[in-house]
Amino acid sequence: xxxxxxxxxxxxxxxxxxxxxxxxxxxxxxxxxxxxxxxxxxxxxxxxxxxxxxxxxxxxxxxxxxxxxxxxxxxxxxxxxxxxxxxxxxxxxxxxxxxxxxxxxxxxxxxxxxxxxxxxxxxxxxxxxxxxxxxxxxxxxxxxxxxxxxxxxxxxxxxxxxxxxxxxxxxxxxxxxxxxxxxxxxxxxxxxxxxxxxxxxxxxxxxxxxxxxxxxxxxxxxxxxxxxxxxxxxxxxxxxxxxxxxxxxxxxxxxxxxxxxxxxxxxxxxxxxxxxxxxxxxxxxxxxxxxxxxxxxxxxxxxxxxxxxxxxxxxxxxxxxxxxxxxxxxxxxxxxxxxxxxxxxxxxxxxxxxxxxxxxxxxxxxxxxxxxxxxxxxxxxxxxxxxxxxxxxxxxxxxxxxxxxxxxxxxxxxxxxxxxxxxxxxxxxxxxxxxxxxxxxxxxxxxxxxxxxxxxxxxxxx
Ligand code: SAH
Numbered sequence: 001x002x003x004x005x006x007x008x009x010x011x012x013x014x015x016x017x018x019x020x021x022x023x024x025x026x027x028x029x030x031x032x033x034x035x036x037x038x039x040x041x042x043x044x045x046x047x048x049x050x051x052x053x054x055x056x057x058x059x060x061x062x063x064x065x066x067x068x069x070x071x072x073x074x075x076x077x078x079x080x081x082x083x084x085x086x087x088x089x090x091x092x093x094x095x096x097x098x099x100x101x102x103x104x105x106x107x108x109x110x111x112x113x114x115x116x117x118x119x120x121x122x123x124x125x126x127x128x129x130x131x132x133x134x135x136x137x138x139x140x141x142x143x144x145x146x147x148x149x150x151x152x153x154x155x156x157x158x159x160x161x162x163x164x165x166x167x168x169x170x171x172x173x174x175x176x177x178x179x180x181x182x183x184x185x186x187x188x189x190x191x192x193x194x195x196x197x198x199x200x201x202x203x204x205x206x207x208x209x210x211x212x213x214x215x216x217x218x219x220x221x222x223x224x225x226x227x228x229x230x231x232x233x234x235x236x237x238x239x240x241x242x243x244x245x246x247x248x249x250x251x252x253x254x255x256x257x258x259x260x261x262x263x264x265x266x267x268x269x270x271x272x273x274x275x276x277x278x279x280x281x282x283x284x285x286x287x288x289x290x291x292x293x294x295x296x297x298x299x300x301x302x303x304x305x306x307x308x309x310x311x312x313x314x315x316x317x318x319x320x321x322x323x324x325x326x327x328x329x330x331x332x333x334x335x336x337x338x339x340x341x342x343x344x345x346x347x348x349x350x351x352x353x354x355x356x357x358x359x360x361x362x363x364x365x366x367x368x369x370x371x372x373x374x375x376x377x378x379x380x381x382x383x384x385x386x387x388x389x390x391x392x393x394x395x396x397x398x399x400x401x402x403x404x405x406x407x408x409x410x411x412x413x414x415x416x417x418x419x420x421x422x423x424x425x426x427x428x429x430x431x432x433x434x435x436x437x438x439x440x441x442x443x444x445x446x447x448x449x450x451x452x453x454x455x456x457x458x459x460x461x462x
Pocket of ligand 1: 368
């Protein structure tokens with residue numbers, strides 16, 4: 001029977017908000033029918049106007065807030081609403097951490113059908129100072145009457161808005177973007193225009209090693225020329241003596257993919273270096289490197305704790321990227337095998353192993369779901385297996401191999417609670433028990449939440 005939709009577009013409703021979506025919007029219900037309303041919090045009430053009605057849900061706009069949540073706060077960033085990079089700045093930090101823990105619990109129950117009484121879902125580990133943490137600024141450039149601007153795409157559009165300060169960006173990066181913008185303006189550098197596919201400078205990227213203090217500047221350009229190169233290089237290196245590398249990446253295509261295939265070092269080194277704990281990493285313009293190094297350490301320490309290594313274990317690190325977790329665990333294991341699909345990341349992983357004099361690691365390029373079954377056939381057995389998959393979670397074939405291989409411990413690092421819950425269900429059905437779930441706040445003020453989960457093989461498990 002077709003159910004009648006109880007709300008209509010452009011109508012006003014008085015509602016109470018019950019929940020937050022995983023994108024940080026408030027959820028209210030009218031006769032059980034959910035309406036998603038940005039900038040509203042659980043336990044608040046107010047009047048909304050319905051803006052869009054779909055089959056099973058609707059969207060609305062907050063017209064008047066009547067009762068306020070105790071967690072509501074004023075977003076410090078003046079462009080918070082236009083930008084869309086952060087979703088939770090209107091919730092105080094304590095509220096954000098609670099919300100992330102609750103979101104993880106809800107999803108484990110709803111999607112994973114997991115019994116929360118059988119495990120511990122810990123309070124979210126947050127930052128002492130949750131601002132200015134991002135170590136990578138990547139800003140699109142455009143031209144306006146007054147010259148170059150650089151900032152961000154306005155929400156749901158390709159309009160570039162000029163930005164002078166970002167509250168979650170490392171202060172040093174912010175300052176570098178501003179100074180580079182001024183230098184380029186002085187030399188009348190032409191910005192790339194997406195619609196006309198004309199102009200030169202597409203993006204400016206700055207990476208900053210928070211521990212090492214080293215900085216890399218990347219110009220992403222349409223062609224491989226570089227007008228006023230020596231002057232621009234000199235001005236940048238004078239303004240920022242900690243710049244160790246200036247790189248040009250050329251992207252001649254009409255695309256919204258940021259990087260092109262060709263990268264040239266135009267001054268200094270190909271890499272900058274940074275540390276997570278006492279492991280040193282070489283980072284190139286294209287390397288994947290965690291954007292919040294302070295919390296990455298917290299995340300990896302938890303993974304290390306859950307791995308329960310004594311020095312005798314064989315460990316497999318699936319989806320290993322540039323080998324960050326592998327190298328972190330290698331010092332306390334007998335042997336670590338890392339596998340990753342991107343060949344350049346594996347080159348970085350090997351370089352990073354050499355850089356740290358770590359010899360008990362082996363890295364392979366390929367799909368985790370193909371390489372690990374081969375290792376299994378060759379007789380390689382992991383005592384602890386770590387997975388850190390992308391948002392879509394683990395491939396089913398990999399989960400099947402884990403269940404067959406029976407490592408004593410599985411440590412699941414996840415950036416998406418939904419796919420985590422789905423995969424935990426499969427592992428539980430295959431003989432594992434989820435013991436502990438630790439949410440870690442890697443991206444304060446955004447709706448993202450990362451988790452580390454410890455699973456053990458059931459005694460006498462099938
Ligand atoms: N553990 C790393 C990287 C995690 S991000 C760190 O903490 O830095 C997830 C990684 O999985 C990415 O590097 C991505 O390239 C890789 N990946 C995606 N699909 C894969 C697959 N099927 N097999 C192996 N690696 C894959």
